[in-house]
Amino acid sequence: xxxxxxxxxxxxxxxxxxxxxxxxxxxxxxxxxxxxxxxxxxxxxxxxxxxxxxxxxxxxxxxxxxxxxxxxxxxxxxxxxxxxxxxxxxxxxxxxxxxxxxxxxxxxxxxxxxxxxxxxxxxxxxxxxxxxxxxxxxxxxxxxxxxxxxxxxxxxxxxxxxxxxxxxxxxxxxxxxxxxxxxxxxxxxxxxxxxxxxxxxxxxxxxxxxxxxxxxxxxxxxxxxxxxxxxxxxxxxxxxxxxxxxxxxxxxxxxxxxxxxxxxxxxxxxxxxxxxxxxxxxxxxxxxxxxxxxxxxxxxxxxxxxxxxxxxxxxxxxxxxxxxxxxxxxxxxxx
Amino acid sequence: xxxxxxxxxxxxxxxxxxxxxxxxxxxxxxxxxxxxxxxxxxxxxxxxxxxxxxxxxxxxxxxxxxxxxxxxxxxxxxxxxxxxxxxxxxxxxxxxxxxxxxxxxxxxxxxxxxxxxxxxxxxxxxxxxxxxxxxxxxxxxxxxxxxxxxxxxxxxxxxxxxxxxxxxxxxxxxxxxxxxxxxxxxxxxxxxxxxxxxxxxxxxxxxxxxxxxxxxxxxxxxxxxxxxxxxxxxxxxxxxxxxxxxxxxxxxxxxxxxxxxxxxxxxxxxxxxxxxxxxxxxxxxxxxxxxxxxxxxxxxxxxxxxxxxxxxxxxxxxxxxxxxxxxxxxxxx
Numbered sequence: 001x002x003x004x005x006x007x008x009x010x011x012x013x014x015x016x017x018x019x020x021x022x023x024x025x026x027x028x029x030x031x032x033x034x035x036x037x038x039x040x041x042x043x044x045x046x047x048x049x050x051x052x053x054x055x056x057x058x059x060x061x062x063x064x065x066x067x068x069x070x071x072x073x074x075x076x077x078x079x080x081x082x083x084x085x086x087x088x089x090x091x092x093x094x095x096x097x098x099x100x101x102x103x104x105x106x107x108x109x110x111x112x113x114x115x116x117x118x119x120x121x122x123x124x125x126x127x128x129x130x131x132x133x134x135x136x137x138x139x140x141x142x143x144x145x146x147x148x149x150x151x152x153x154x155x156x157x158x159x160x161x162x163x164x165x166x167x168x169x170x171x172x173x174x175x176x177x178x179x180x181x182x183x184x185x186x187x188x189x190x191x192x193x194x195x196x197x198x199x200x201x202x203x204x205x206x207x208x209x210x211x212x213x214x215x216x217x218x219x220x221x222x223x224x225x226x227x228x229x230x231x232x233x234x235x236x237x238x239x240x241x242x243x244x245x246x247x248x249x250x251x252x253x254x255x256x257x258x259x260x261x262x263x264x265x266x267x268x269x270x271x272x273x274x275x276x277x278x279x280x281x282x283x284x285x286x287x288x289x290x291x292x293x294x295x296x297x298x299x300x301x302x303x304x305x306x307x308x309x310x311x312x313x314x315x316x317x318x319x320x321x322x323x324x325x326x327x328x329x330x331x332x333x334x335x
Numbered sequence: 336x337x338x339x340x341x342x343x344x345x346x347x348x349x350x351x352x353x354x355x356x357x358x359x360x361x362x363x364x365x366x367x368x369x370x371x372x373x374x375x376x377x378x379x380x381x382x383x384x385x386x387x388x389x390x391x392x393x394x395x396x397x398x399x400x401x402x403x404x405x406x407x408x409x410x411x412x413x414x415x416x417x418x419x420x421x422x423x424x425x426x427x428x429x430x431x432x433x434x435x436x437x438x439x440x441x442x443x444x445x446x447x448x449x450x451x452x453x454x455x456x457x458x459x460x461x462x463x464x465x466x467x468x469x470x471x472x473x474x475x476x477x478x479x480x481x482x483x484x485x486x487x488x489x490x491x492x493x494x495x496x497x498x499x500x501x502x503x504x505x506x507x508x509x510x511x512x513x514x515x516x517x518x519x520x521x522x523x524x525x526x527x528x529x530x531x532x533x534x535x536x537x538x539x540x541x542x543x544x545x546x547x548x549x550x551x552x553x554x555x556x557x558x559x560x561x562x563x564x565x566x567x568x569x570x571x572x573x574x575x576x577x578x579x580x581x582x583x584x585x586x587x588x589x590x591x592x593x594x595x596x597x598x599x600x601x602x603x604x605x606x607x608x609x610x611x612x613x614x615x616x617x618x619x620x621x622x623x624x625x626x627x628x629x630x631x632x633x634x635x636x637x638x639x640x641x642x643x644x645x646x647x648x649x650x651x652x653x654x655x656x657x658x659x660x661x662x663x664x665x666x667x668x
Contacts, residue, residue, distance in 0.1 A: 043522035043523060043524060044493075044522055159611040159612075160611075161611055162611065189385035189386055189549070189612065190385060190549065190551070190590060190593045190594055191385065191589060191590060191593045191607070191608055191612075192385075192611065193593065193595070194592075194593035194594075194595070194607045195607060195609070197595065198607060216522070216523065217595060218523075218597040219594065219595030219596055219597045220595045221597075222595065222596060222597045222598055222599045222601070223595045223596070223601075242599045243599045243600075246597070246598060246599050256524060257523060257524060258597065260523055260524050260526070260527035261523060261527075261552065261597050262527075262530070262550075262552040262553050262555065262556035263552055263596070263597065263598075264551050264552040264555055264579065264591065264594050264596065265579075265596065267555060267556060267575070267576070268556065270531060270534070271527040271530055271531055271556065272527065273524065273525075273527035273528040273530075273531055274524035274527070274528075275528075277492040277494055277495065277525060278492070278522050278524065278525065
């Protein structure tokens with residue numbers, strides 16, 4: 001078994017809005033293991049980004065607050081850390097890259113300036129020369145051409161793909177154990193997306209950095225991840241190895257999601273569409289979050305909340321139909 | 336084959352690059368550079384390409400929301416590229432548009448009823464009572480209810496808003512609907528609903544679609560024929576089966592190879608292309624794709640390839656399909 005790097009236990013993040021508290025993340029538990037790529041997939045408002053921001057200690061407060069649970073890293077609970085203590089963790093132990101590389105880079109500073117800043121924060125004793133050398137080394141590693149020249153360039157002089165490479169270089173420059181990538185390729189064109197995903201897979205292998213890949217795209221999950229967590233309405237609804245989830249998805253939401261993607265390799269006559277809309281965070285308080293849109297829903301689903309049932313050693317599903325003893329009934333419903 | 340509903344010939348749009356205190360033009364962005372295609376009644380023509388390839392600019396020029404720099408657009412046998420604004424209004428009744436961002440394309444201060452009624456008022460269709468009735472009937476057609484007419488856009492989800500956008504486009508009973516990235520702002524589960532709705536409406540109202548998108552899976556799903564654009568040019572145009580099963584242009588091949596496939600068993604065979612899309616303000620000489628093309632030859636840097644039919648219904652602009660080279664590529668495949 002691989003070593004567990006990060007263990008999120010019953011995480012609960014609430015936003016205190018004018019309309020009352022909204023639980024964006026509601027009892028999320030998962031582990032991230034050494035060197036793996038874990039996919040976190042879900043639609044807008046499912047809590048995937050809030051989960052990652054909670055881990056980084058970047059929830060805007062107010063209105064947001066971690067209201068429950070623990071985030072265990074190196075036997076310490078990150079939720080108890082002060083901002084100052086978190087600053088030592090961020091970048092050095094856990095780094096993050098975001099969707100929009102243009103807005104995450106400061107337009108007024110050169111690429112080199114921003115990269116060296118990231119290093120000098122955590123390595124105050126390094127001489128300038130060493131810092132510069134490390135920055136150039138990182139830029140070369142992420143496949144940026146002419147690193148020496150680009151060092152003096154400003155973000156606007158770079159293309160979207162190159163900016164995302166700079167972001168990756170900046171995130172990895174202090175050798176973090178964990179890289180959280182929040183929709184890292186969503187703003188990029190397909191051909192550039194393929195390059196960035198290939199780069200991230202390659203770096204994961206070479207540097208053994210564990211990656212938490214947050215995405216809405218099941219294609220990205222299938223291509224890059226070993227394990228995946230599916231989120232819906234602030235909760236994990238299914239979790240397992242990517243192979244298993246794609247071949248035998250257990251939760252009706254995961255099943256619907258997989259069926260509703262138009263596959264480029266062949267033409268489907270008609271797409272399967274999950275009825276209804278993605279619920280607003282915090283709008284469902286009783287029963288299963290997915291019950292209103294689920295074609296298998298029965299009375300119990302609207303009253304009681306299902307727990308994460310174990311389907312196979314590595315596979316869990318939050319659906320009554322996955323409960324021991326219900327599986328036969330499920331076969332009947334499905335047939 | 337019957338006459339095309341829409342015929343586009345040599346369409347160009349150059350945007351000037353201006354600089355200086357006393358502004359003067361220092362260059363041009365060739366957003367769309369010599370694009371020609373036909374659209375037949377009842378079909379869906381997909382246009383795919385990456386950002387900056389000119390697909391949206393093309394769509395806007397067809398409606399004359401942007402004035403073309405050059406080229407002819409013929410709709411139902413009538414040339415629309417030179418119509419006056421007044422004449423154009425009559426044609427726009429038959430050509431409607433659905434936009435990408437349902438958040439930005441609906442007026443937040445108007446009720447859905449008012450938004451939907453507006454096209455009828457503009458085109459002087461029906462009296463107040465008839466217009467109301469049509470609003471309610473189209474709301475139902477797109478899967479919304481009567482009471483939604485009294486609501487405001489912010490009270491709707493993204494998918495519902497896009498349904499409103501589609502209903503608005505259909506108010507005047509158009510022949511041609513130009514949909515510019517209609518589902519790319521939507522969640523996957525809602526995207527499928529909207530695609531199904533568009534297919535149902537096409538069948539029920541005998542609509543013709545031009546479907547502009549960057550998602551190759553979505554485009555294959557909905558289109559009968561697909562055109563691939565790169566830096567202002569259509570580089571390949573074919574029936575969707577033919578294009579996806581046997582892409583001819585190296586760019587199409589690269590594009591298809593780059594799409595992440597939602598199947599963990601899928602093994603990618605083709606090599607990924609390197610490099611970025613060049614700037615359209617300074618496009619490469621010859622074939623604009625030569626900077627990234629794995630099959631680059633000398634001729635590619637010097638001479639622009641001609642867009643021509645190489646198989647029935649399958650056209651491509653690539654020097655590999657000049658007669659002399661035709662056999663080489665066949666062998667290498």
